[in-house]
Amino acid sequence: MEFTAGGRLEVRLTASDVGKRVSVRRLTEGGSPGAKFTDTVGVLTSWNGGVLLITTRGGEQVRIAESSLVAGKVVPAAPARRRGPAASYEELARAAARAWQPVESERLGDWELRAASGFTRRANSVLPLGDPGLPLDEALARVRAWYELRGLPAYIQTATGAEGTQELLCAELEARGWVREVTAEMWIAGLAPVADGVDPGDGIELTREPGEAWLGRYQRKGASEVALKVLGSGPSVWFATVPGEGGEPDAIGRCVVDGRWAGFAAVEVANSRRRRGLASAVMTALSRRALEEGASAAWLQVETDNEGARALYGRMGFAAHHAYHHYRAPDPDPDPDQAGH
Numbered sequence: 001m002e003f004t005a006g007g008r009l010e011v012r013l014t015a016s017d018v019g020k021r022v023s024v025r026r027l028t029e030g031g032s033p034g035a036k037f038t039d040t041v042g043v044l045t046s047w048n049g050g051v052l053l054i055t056t057r058g059g060e061q062v063r064i065a066e067s068s069l070v071a072g073k074v075v076p077a078a079p080a081r082r083r084g085p086a087a088s089y090e091e092l093a094r095a096a097a098r099a100w101q102p103v104e105s106e107r108l109g110d111w112e113l114r115a116a117s118g119f120t121r122r123a124n125s126v127l128p129l130g131d132p133g134l135p136l137d138e139a140l141a142r143v144r145a146w147y148e149l150r151g152l153p154a155y156i157q158t159a160t161g162a163e164g165t166q167e168l169l170c171a172e173l174e175a176r177g178w179v180r181e182v183t184a185e186m187w188i189a190g191l192a193p194v195a196d197g198v199d200p201g202d203g204i205e206l207t208r209e210p211g212e213a214w215l216g217r218y219q220r221k222g223a224s225e226v227a228l229k230v231l232g233s234g235p236s237v238w239f240a241t242v243p244g245e246g247g248e249p250d251a252i253g254r255c256v257v258d259g260r261w262a263g264f265a266a267v268e269v270a271n272s273r274r275r276r277g278l279a280s281a282v283m284t285a286l287s288r289r290a291l292e293e294g295a296s297a298a299w300l301q302v303e304t305d306n307e308g309a310r311a312l313y314g315r316m317g318f319a320a321h322h323a324y325h326h327y328r329a330p331d332p333d334p335d336p337d338q339a340g341h
Contacts, residue, residue, distance in 0.1 A: 009071035015047040017074055019168055022054065024072035026064050037070065043160070043167035055170055057161035058304070058323050059183055085190055085260075085297035089162040089322055090129055092186055092261075092299060097127055099256035099263040101233035103226055106146065109133025113146050117226040121182060121326045125155035128169060136172055144329050154329035159186075162322035170325065177330035184303045187318040191262055191298045194316050195287035198280035205241045206289055210254075214241050217249045217268055231266075234258065238289055240282045244270060251278035255286035262290035264300040267309075279312060 013022060023041045042056040052064045102114035102123045110130025116123035124147075132139035147154040156173065159165040174180070210218070210231055231237075234256035244250035253267040264286065269278045287298065300318065302309050 011069050011072045013044070013069075013072040013074065018044050018047055020044055020074045021076065022072060023075045024052070024054065024064065025070050026068040027070055028068070040064065041075065045167050045171035053171055055160055055167035059158075059160045059170060059180065059325050061171065061174060085188060087188055087297070087299075087321060089159055089164045092188070092321060093127065093129060093159065095258055095261045095263060095299065096122075096186070096301070098258055099234045100230060100265070103229055104150075108139060108142055111139070111143075113143060115147070115150050115152060116230050117224070118152055119224065119227045119230055121155055122157065123230050124152055125157040125326055127157055128166065137176075140176065140329070147329075155181075156327045157324060158327060159322050159324040161320075165322055170327070173327045178327040179330065180325050181328050182303075182326045183323055184301050185320045185323050186299060186301055187313055188297060188299045188321045189313075189316060189318040191287055191291060191296050194283055194298055194318075195291050197284040197287075197316060198277045200281040200285035200288075203242060204281060204285040205243065206285060207239050207241070208237065210239045211241065213243070213247060213249050214239050214252050216247070217241075217252045217270065218266060219268055234263075236293055238286055240286050242278055242282065244273070251282050253279075253282035253286055255290055257290045257293045257295050260294070260296045262287065262295040262298045264298065267300075280316070283316065 009025065013024070021042065022044045023039065025037050025039050028036045028038050040054050040056065040062050042054040042062070044052060045055045045061070046053040047066075050066045052066060052069075054062045054064065056062060097112070100120070100122050102116045104115045106113045109132040110128070111132045112127045112129070114123055114125060114127065118124055126143055134142065143156065144154045156178070158170050158173070160167050160170060207214075210228070231254065236257040238255045238257070240253040240255070241249045242251040248270065250273040251267075251269040254265045256263045264283060267279050267282055290298075298318070299321075300313065301324075302313060304323075
């Protein structure tokens with residue numbers, strides 16, 4: 001926080017700082033003796049009618065009355081990372097998109113509209129890396145019409161918490177009634193430490209395509225032709241299978257090697273075989289193959305409530321880079337001629 005020459009806290013923010021990363025302290029108990037204070041750090045996404053809207057790293061939108069502020073300042077756009085490879089948000093977003101490609105896509109300015117018959121939100125959402133080339137309301141109308149033609153709900157994938165992420169777009173979407181349905185995080189790490197993990201031994205099969213056994217363990221059962229296309233997409237795709245009894249694998253995993261990046265997904269272990277190091281062994285085997293192909297850094301996506309996976313990946317050296325969210329378009333307004341029928 002900023003201090004005046006007399007040692008007092010001071011607000012050094014104005015409405016012209018919208019779009020910048022800020023740190024503020026506000027009074028939470030009405031100014032009485034012993035009052036409590038709350039600190040908030042995030043992107044200032046609006047300042048209207050005496051109310052500040054700040055979007056935090058995790059995407060939460062915090063509304064703060066201007067009258068409650070006791071201190072505030074602009075802070076660096078992104079804190080320095082203490083570990084892991086250097087990476088920009090856009091670099092990671094593009095790598096993740098190449099590793100999980102839709103069946104159909106179309107450009108709208110710098111936005112990419114993606115569809116894959118509804119198989120996963122990632123392959124059926126807009127990736128907005130820049131300007132759509134239209135006023136926002138017109139662009140959103142185009143997005144909704146595009147997905148409606150395909151019988152799909154309209155989703156936009158956004159990100160928060162790193163330099164170049166989309167806190168302002170998140171605020172604009174929420175102001176228009178778009179609903180955030182899913183929040184997860186992108187985690188990154190150096191690849192070599194992952195490859196030095198649990199010795200995978202000789203029992204893990206690495207293949208270029210997901211066989212029937214792999215698909216039998218995959219959480220999205222009954223993979224369609226579209227799903228197989230998405231799963232097989234990417235520059236260099238590998239599938240890991242730990243054979244089990246009765247034809248069902250004990251564990252599986254997927255890795256896409258793309259330049260310096262190795263992206264991991266679908267690391268799953270049979271319930272009866274958990275806590276035996278199988279997930280770590282799968283990650284190690286895939287990492288070693290990725291190292292052979294020249295990769296040096298790793299990424300994966302993990303949901304915020306998956307504590308087991310987060311603990312595992314943390315032990316491997318992964319750390320959160322940014323959060324990402326899927327916003328769903330609000331339901332269309334009812335036809336006034338049909339109201340009451």
